[in-house]
Amino acid sequence: MADNETTNTIPTPQSKPDEMRGLAARLRARANSVLMKDQPHQAADLRTAASLIEQLANLTAEILTSAAVIDGLTRLLRIAGGA
Secondary structure, three states: OOOOOOOOOOOOOOOOHHHHHHHHHHHHHHHOOHHHOOOHHHHHHHHHHHHHHHHHHHHHHHHHHHHHHHHHHHHHHHHHOOO
């Protein structure tokens, strides 16, 4: 019997915040398009997905910014002989 486990060991690259925001904008545009007029529930799902992706993009950007600041502070402390 075959295993259902994946053998792929290549990590999936994380999208950058700008790429995530682009995806969210495309999903929102699709939700607001004429194609979705007769599918209000699917349009609402697309809008919700777009909002969640934007929140994730904002959180990711905040984490990256904080990490850069912390890394900079750590380097400065090392230079100053404090860490």
